[in-house]
Amino acid sequence: MGNLIRSKRFWLIAPAVLYIGFFMAVPLGQMAYVSILERGDYGAVNWGVFSFDAYASFLFERDLMDNLMFNTDYLQIFARSFGLSAMTMVFALVLGFPTAFYISMQPQARRNFLIFLVTIPFWTNILVRNYAWMLLLRNGGLIDNGLAWLGYESGGLDILYTPYAVSIGLTYTYLPFMVLPIYASLEKLDHRLIEAAFDLGADKWRAMTRVILPLAAPGIAAGCILVFIPCLGAYVTPELLGGGKFMMIANLIGSQFGAARNWPFGAALGFVLLAFVLLSMMIYAMKFKSLPEEKL
Amino acid sequence: MSDIVVSARSVSKIFGNGPEQVRALDDVSVDICQNEFFTMLGPSGCGKTTLLRLIGGFEQATSGDILLEGQVLNDLPPYKRPINTVFQSYALFPHLTVRQNITFGLEMKGMPRREANGRADEMLDLVQLAPYGDRMPSQLSGGQQQRIALARALAPAPRVLLLDEPLSALDLKLRKEMQIELKRLQTETGITFVFVTHDQEEALAMSDRIAVMQAGKILQIGSPRDIYESPTHRFVADFIGESNFLHGEVRQTDGGAAVLTLAGGREIALAAMPVSGPRDNVTISIRPERLALYARNDQKDGLTGTIRDIVYFGTDTTYHIDLGPSGTDARLTVRVQNREGEGREFERGAQVGVTVPVDAIRVLAD
Numbered sequence: 001m002g003n004l005i006r007s008k009r010f011w012l013i014a015p016a017v018l019y020i021g022f023f024m025a026v027p028l029g030q031m032a033y034v035s036i037l038e039r040g041d042y043g044a045v046n047w048g049v050f051s052f053d054a055y056a057s058f059l060f061e062r063d064l065m066d067n068l069m070f071n072t073d074y075l076q077i078f079a080r081s082f083g084l085s086a087m088t089m090v091f092a093l094v095l096g097f098p099t100a101f102y103i104s105m106q107p108q109a110r111r112n113f114l115i116f117l118v119t120i121p122f123w124t125n126i127l128v129r130n131y132a133w134m135l136l137l138r139n140g141g142l143i144d145n146g147l148a149w150l151g152y153e154s155g156g157l158d159i160l161y162t163p164y165a166v167s168i169g170l171t172y173t174y175l176p177f178m179v180l181p182i183y184a185s186l187e188k189l190d191h192r193l194i195e196a197a198f199d200l201g202a203d204k205w206r207a208m209t210r211v212i213l214p215l216a217a218p219g220i221a222a223g224c225i226l227v228f229i230p231c232l233g234a235y236v237t238p239e240l241l242g243g244g245k246f247m248m249i250a251n252l253i254g255s256q257f258g259a260a261r262n263w264p265f266g267a268a269l270g271f272v273l274l275a276f277v278l279l280s281m282m283i284y285a286m287k288f289k290s291l292p293e294e295k296l
Numbered sequence: 297m298s299d300i301v302v303s304a305r306s307v308s309k310i311f312g313n314g315p316e317q318v319r320a321l322d323d324v325s326v327d328i329c330q331n332e333f334f335t336m337l338g339p340s341g342c343g344k345t346t347l348l349r350l351i352g353g354f355e356q357a358t359s360g361d362i363l364l365e366g367q368v369l370n371d372l373p374p375y376k377r378p379i380n381t382v383f384q385s386y387a388l389f390p391h392l393t394v395r396q397n398i399t400f401g402l403e404m405k406g407m408p409r410r411e412a413n414g415r416a417d418e419m420l421d422l423v424q425l426a427p428y429g430d431r432m433p434s435q436l437s438g439g440q441q442q443r444i445a446l447a448r449a450l451a452p453a454p455r456v457l458l459l460d461e462p463l464s465a466l467d468l469k470l471r472k473e474m475q476i477e478l479k480r481l482q483t484e485t486g487i488t489f490v491f492v493t494h495d496q497e498e499a500l501a502m503s504d505r506i507a508v509m510q511a512g513k514i515l516q517i518g519s520p521r522d523i524y525e526s527p528t529h530r531f532v533a534d535f536i537g538e539s540n541f542l543h544g545e546v547r548q549t550d551g552g553a554a555v556l557t558l559a560g561g562r563e564i565a566l567a568a569m570p571v572s573g574p575r576d577n578v579t580i581s582i583r584p585e586r587l588a589l590y591a592r593n594d595q596k597d598g599l600t601g602t603i604r605d606i607v608y609f610g611t612d613t614t615y616h617i618d619l620g621p622s623g624t625d626a627r628l629t630v631r632v633q634n635r636e637g638e639g640r641e642f643e644r645g646a647q648v649g650v651t652v653p654v655d656a657i658r659v660l661a662d
Contacts, residue, residue, distance in 0.1 A: 195354055196387040198374040200401035201452065207375075210400070214391045 035267035043261035054264035058272055074252070074269070078276075081249040084167055085231035089178075091171040092227045096178030097220065101212075103179075104186035115183065118176050126173065130240040133169050134160060137241070161243030169241040170231050177226035185219025186212070221284055229277055249273055300365075301488045302328040302351055302456055307360030309346050309512075320346040322512035323360070328456075328490060333482050335491045337499040338509035339535070344492045347509075348458050351490065353377050364455065375404070380449040381458040384465070386441045388433040394420070394444050395429040401452040419447035422481065439470045443477075450485060457482075459491045463498060475501050496536045500524060508532045525583075528661050533581040540584060540628050545576040546659075556580060556657075558626060562599060562619070564652055570659040579660045584631035586656035589615060589642060592649040599650040601628065603642055610634070615642065617650065 038049040061071040103114045121129065136142050137160040144157040159165050189212065197207040213220075235250035242248070247255075249269065256266030309321040321343045328334045336344040349355045350362055353374035362369045369377060380401065388397050395416045402412035420426045423443035433441055442462060449457055459478075463471045479502050482489045493499055499506050500520040507517045508531070515529045516522075527533035530541060544558040546566065554566040556578060570578070592600050604627070605616040612633045619626040628650060642648055 190385070190387065192383050192385055192387040193389060195374070196381070196383060196389070197400075198354075199352060199379075199381045200448070201375045201404035202400075203373075203375050206404065211389060 031267040031270060034263050035271055037264050039262055039264050043263070045263050051264070054262075054268035055272075057265055058268060077247055077252050078249060078272075080163075080247075081232055082276075084163055084170070084248065085228050085234075088167050088170040088174065088231045089224050089228045091167060092175050092178040093220065093224060095171070096175055096223060097182055097216075099175075100179045100182035100186055100219075103183055104189070111187070115180070118179050121172070122176065126236055127240075129173070130169055130237055133165075133172065133241055137165050137168070160241065161245055163242070163246055165241040166234075166238050166246060166248075169237040170234055173234075173237060174227040174230060177230070178223040181222040181226065182216060182219040185216045185222075189215050221287075225281070225284055228280070232273060232277065299330040300327045301330050301332075302490065303361075303363040304347065304350070305361045305363065307347070307350060307357045307362065309343070309350065309355060310358045319512050321350075321357075324512070324514055325360075326507055326514060326517065328488060331486050331488060333479065333489045333491065333502055333504045335493060335499045335503035335506045336509055337493055337496060337506050337536075339494055341511075342509040343512040344494075344509050345460060348381075348460055348490060348492050351456070352379055352381050352458050378452075378455045379458060380452060380454040380456075381460065382445050382449045382462045384460045384462065386433075386445040386462075388441055388445060388448070390433055392433075393429065394425070394431050394433060394436070397433065397444060398448045398451050401448065405452055415451055416447075419451045422450070422484070423447045423477075439466055439474065442466065442474060446478075446481065450481070450487065453485075454487060456488045456490060459489060461493055462491075463493070464495075471498070478502060500536070508535065510535075526658055527581060528658075530579055530581065530660050533658065533660065538584050538629060538631075539581040540587070541660075542580050542582070542626065542628075544578060544580075546570060546574050546578045548574055558619075564599065564657070565654055566657060566659070567654045581658045581660055582628075582652060582656050584614065584629040585612070585633070586653055587628065587630040588651040588653075589617075589630055589632065589648045590651060591642070592647045599628070599652060601648060601650060603644050603646050603648060606642070606644055608634075615648075617648065619650075 034045055035054050036050055036052060037045040037047065038051040038053065040046050056068070057071075058074050059070065060068040063069050099118070103111055103118075106114060134141075137157070138144070139157055139160070141157075141160075147157065159168075193211055193215070194207055197211045202210060232248075233250050234248060235254060238246055238248040238251055244251070253266050253269045253273075256262045256269065260266075304324055304326050307321055307324045308319065311318045311320055324343070324347060326347075336347060338344050346355060350357050351369075353369065353372060353376075357370065364377070364379070389400065392400065395413065398416040398419050399407075399409070399412040402415055403409070407415070416429065417426070420429055423446055425440060425443055425447070428436065428440065428444075433444065436444065442465075445462070463474050463478075466474060475498060478489070478491075491499075491502065500523075503520055505517060505519055506523050507514045508523060508529075509515065510531050516527065516532050518526075523532060524536055527536065527539070533539040533541070542556070542558060542564070544556045544564075546569070547555055547557060548569060549555050554569040554574075556564045556566055558564070564580075566580075599619060601617040601619040603615055604618050607614040607616075612631050615630045615632065617628045617630060619628060630650060
């Protein structure tokens, strides 16, 4: 231990460890504590009075006779969030893979420029970008007018404040998180392997499915996780593009800490979400630990 | 000559455009025969790999035709050509096992898996790696990966096998083994091999015929013996083995014999008058091992000189000789085999005569 404290490495990582330890573990512990406390009558919590009601109320509600009744409302919000996140992930993959593939086939100088273009949306505030999408998607907006000009009926777009609008907004927001890891795995890919596939009689489709996709799989999986998980926690986009009519997990949690004044339930929802995310990470880790990425 | 499998007809390939364009191949024509080990030899940038990639279908010729058994291949993509390649870097699929690598080409041809696996085992036997079918390529050594790359390319029984400097990544000992191995595989399978290398020794050891290339052109095509013993160009004589080059003018003597007169006025007898007839500025090449030295104690005619350097190589000794008075730049290298009990030794600085056998002289085309 003395050796460790004297070693340079210890002092190099110490600030990071302290920072993460304090700013991640402490609030997380605090929320875990809140989630098992009793709800206060006027908001906040009754410190020191423990209760698992918050977790129970995720699946059950108490009726007037104080019986526990099975309640699927929150489960539905979770399911909807997972469904929407999955849809967004698929959109991002369908758009992101060809983009990453195209970029990886360009000469080096142009590749760097294109990757730079992909990251440009990060420079703008997320609220501003979502308002921009509202202007684009609303009835009488740019897309609606464009369709009208092309001869389609105006005023009939009706897409703003629907799950589709939310998914479009989320896809736009998280697309770079799909493109970048896929690009990273495609860029490493030896082009002679593609030539070897052609040489051995594989046409373009089979070269893609038998050689390129399997070798890009770790990047694709990483991209899917990087899109899926932040989508689950998306707050601003469902609020604005979903018009608040369309609640996702983060909005539900937000409302528990805000209007509903039910901190324990909000905290409990956070931990249920965390459990789901950890579960999907574990599935990923089990499925991809044997992939040959490090053997390349 | 037996049936022609692959031909290039006036093939040119230009990369890039405008002022930066590079003419990688310049009006190249060549016929490669059935069951032949054909080597394209030249320094890097001579166009040999470009020609190989044109045959494989990875590049398109700017002009000219590539033919396979008389059929023009120009627009056929690589996956439709019955031609397989062993790549310089092997290019084994890292996500597939050795056996899956070998069956890849067979499955693409639609062979049922069971049959393909049987064929893969045959191929593994052929390259003497039978126990390695279930390994991943990354678990094999460089030489083993090389053999798997060969097995994979040979498995679909291609009409032609292209090999792009496949031995360049191996160490010397392994390279020598693989040279013998490649020749054996070519003989056993009866497949036409087109081999690209910049290593003249490799080319001489394995090939039936060699095409020596320089700056996008084929200078000479012939058997290893032809190429080595009768080079037609200075580049060929210089690139393959060592050569002495002497310049002078060719004249006909009164007796009718052809004679090369060097700058210093010395004369070397030629076997016959070159086809081009008497002319100034002729270059001849002589291999160092064809020359012999004798102690010069008389004033006979012939070449004489001073030993400038002696290099001992074990199997033989090389003498560097300044011809004539110092200041003339004509020099000769003479290689003498070291034989037991043949105590014919020369000291540095000694005056010696050089015997030039008439049949060792090659008059070069340029």
